[in-house]
Amino acid sequence: MRPRLLVLYYTQTGQLRQILDSITSGIADKVDIDYAVIEPAKPFPFPWTALQFFDAMPETVAHLPVAIKPLHPDVLNKKYDLIIFGYQPWFLNPSQPTTAFLQSEFAKVFKDTPVVTVVGCRNMWLHAQEKVKEYLCNVNTHLVGNIVLTDNNPNLVSLLTVIRWSFKGQKAASGMLPAAGVQDEDIIDAQRFGPIIYKHLRDNNLIDLQRALLTEGGIRLKPGLVILEQRGIKNFRFWAKFIREKGGPGDPERAKRVMMFKNLLLVAIFILSPITSVTAIIKQVAKRNTLLKDVDYFKQLHYEKGRI
Numbered sequence: 206m207r208p209r210l211l212v213l214y215y216t217q218t219g220q221l222r223q224i225l226d227s228i229t230s231g232i233a234d235k236v237d238i239d240y241a242v243i244e245p246a247k248p249f250p251f252p253w254t255a256l257q258f259f260d261a262m263p264e265t266v267a268h269l270p271v272a273i274k275p276l277h278p279d280v281l282n283k284k285y286d287l288i289i290f291g292y293q294p295w296f297l298n299p300s301q302p303t304t305a306f307l308q309s310e311f312a313k314v315f316k317d318t319p320v321v322t323v324v325g326c327r328n329m330w331l332h333a334q335e336k337v338k339e340y341l342c343n344v345n346t347h348l349v350g351n352i353v354l355t356d357n358n359p360n361l362v363s364l365l366t367v368i369r370w371s372f373k374g375q376k377a378a379s380g381m382l383p384a385a386g387v388q389d390e391d392i393i394d395a396q397r398f399g400p401i402i403y404k405h406l407r408d409n410n411l412i413d414l415q416r417a418l419l420t421e422g423g424i425r426l427k428p429g430l431v432i433l434e435q436r437g438i439k440n441f442r443f444w445a446k447f448i449r450e451k452g453g454p455g456d457p458e459r460a461k462r463v464m465m466f467k468n469l470l471l472v473a474i475f476i477l478s479p480i481t482s483v484t485a486i487i488k489q490v491a492k493r494n495t496l497l498k499d500v501d502y503f504k505q506l507h508y509e510k511g512r513i
Contacts (some may be wrong), residue, residue: 208236208406211280211314214291214323215243215302218370219253220386221291221325224354228289228323233235241280243306246272246415252374252475256460259467264454264460266445268336270305281314287349287406288315294333297438308341315341319411321402325387328355331426331434331513338508348506349411352398352423354387364474365380387476397421406470415506424504428496431503435513 212229216222229238250257264271292303299307306312322337326329330353341348356363366385370376378384403423405414418424444466451459502512 207287208403209283209427210238211234211241211283211285211288213241213243213288213314215300215306216291216293217249217300218376218386220392221293221323221390224325224387224395225289225291225323227395228352228398228402230396233354235403238373239283239285241276241281243302244274245302245305246274248300252356252370253371255372256463258371259470260454260459260463261301262441262463262466263445263448265295265298265301265304266441267449268298268304268308269301270308271301273302273305273309273311276311276314277465280452281311282406285314285318287402287411288318288320288346289323289402290320290337292333292337294324294326294330296441297329297332297434298441299333299337303337304340307337312344315344315346317345319347319349321352321414322348323439324351324353326353327357327367327386328360329430329437330355331431331435332438334503335508336513338506339510342508350402350414350418350423351506352395352418353425354395354424356385356387357391358383360476379433398423419504426491426500426504428500431496431513438513469472 210229212225214221214225229236249261293300295301298304320341322334324334326333334351334353338348356367358366362382363385366382369379369382371383376385398418398421401417402414405411405417415423444462448459448462448466451462499512502509
C-alpha cells in the first residue's frame with residue numbers, strides 16, 4: 206500500500222511551496238500526496254508598507270492568533286503516514302498564520318502522526334522552530350525530521366534584498382543586488398531530501414531520518430546565529446509588550462512606537478551589526494564548548510523548554 210502524505214503549509218510569497226514541491230518531486234510516483242494551505246481569514250498584505258510590516262511584530266511575538274479558514278474536512282478525516290509541515294519565521298517566531306493554526310482545533314490533524322518540518326527563511330529560525338516543537342508536543346505528535354533552507358548571501362545583502370521583496374514585491378536581481386530569498390539552485394537541490402524521507406518511511410525507520418537528513422545537509426547552522434537570536438528575541442519581547450500597551454493591530458495610538466521600533470531595528474542592523482558580529486565572534490571563542498552543544502541541540506528534534 207502506498208504511503209499517504211499530507212503537505213501542510215503557509216506561504217505568503219509562494220517560495221515555500223516551491224521548496225515543498227522540490228522535496229516531494231522525486232517521490233510523487235511512490236506516495237499519495239494531499240496538499241493543504243493554511244489561509245488567514247483576512248490575508249496579510251504583500252507587498253507590505255513599512256507600518257503594516259512592523260505593526261505585525263507585537264502579535265507575532267506574543268503568539269496571538271489571527272482568524273484562519275477551516276481546514277477541509279477531507280483532510281481532517283484522513284489518516285496520514287507522514288505530515289510535511291512548512292512554515293516561515295516572522296520576527297524570530299512562526300508566522301502569525303502558522304501560530305494560529307497550531308493553536309486551533311485543526312491542529313488535531315497532527316495527532317499521532319509523524320511530522321517533518323520544513324523551514325524557508327532569510328537566516329534566523331532557531332526560536333521559531335523551538336516554538337513549533339512546543340506546539341507539536343502539545344498535540345501529541347512526533348517530530349521525526351527538520352529541513353532548513355536559508356538565503357546564503359551575506360547578512361546585509363540578504364537584508365537589502367528581502368526589504369526590496371517585502372516592500373516593493375520585487376524578488377528578481379536588480380543593480381548590484383542578487384535575487385531575494387533562498388537561492389534557486391538550493392530549492393532545486395532540495396529534491397534530494399524526498400527519497401531519503403520515502404526510504405525511512407517505507408522501512409519504518411523514521412527514528413534515523415533526521416540523522417540521514419543532516420548527512421545530506423538538511424541543516425547548516427553557524428554558531429554565531431545562536432548568539433544573535435538569543436539577543437534578538439529578548440529585544441523583540443520587550444518591544445512587543447511596549448507597543449501593545451498602546452493598543453492592538455492597526456491602532457493609530459501605537460503607530461509612533463511601531464515606527465520607533467522600526468528605526469531602532471534598522472540602526473541596529475546596519476550600524477551596530479558589524480560590532481555585534483565582532484562580539485559574537487569573541488563569545489564563540491570564549492564559549493566554544495557551550496555553543497557547539499547548542500548547535501548540536503538545534504540540529505536535533507527533542508524539545509527543552511526555555512533553551513532560547
